[in-house]
Amino acid sequence: MSEPHTHATHPEIVKRLKRAEGHLKSVIAMIESGKPCLDIAQQLSAVEKAITNAKRTLIQDHLDHCLDETVGPLNRDQRHSIDEFKTIAKYL
Template sequence: MVGDEEAISAVLNRLRRAQGQLTGVISMIEQGRDCKDVVTQLAAVSRALDRAGFKIVATGLRECIADGDGADGKREMSVDELEKLFLALA
């Protein structure tokens, strides 16, 4: 993700949002809030983290395609490595 300031900014925003949501979930549990409300908020945290992860993978994939020849010294990711990244988020 080095060099893609827009993607980095989007990922950081998603992670900060997830961090705030997680803090809220912890607070809800400490307050003894209803299980349904806690689970709903926890699901939102999970989605925010998933979206951040997908953005990171998509940006990395775009960089791999753009740097197809590996001329800048970066090693290209194999299909198996990319698949493993996607499955890690599934």
């Protein structure tokens, strides 16, 4: 069995996802109680943004730590390519 894989950002990601989970439950209640579609769509957008931000943080953290550990020391040109990859990944 492998060791737990954790990063410093994981507690914050869990916190964000739990908040999104509560928000999503509120959206479900809005639908069940017949709230206006515009209000529901706005709230769903907020839930979606929270999940996207949690995912982005997780991926960026992984790139910043796991990728560097895997590739090890690099010369300047190689390091530039890795740094460029990390930067462009922020736009995913």
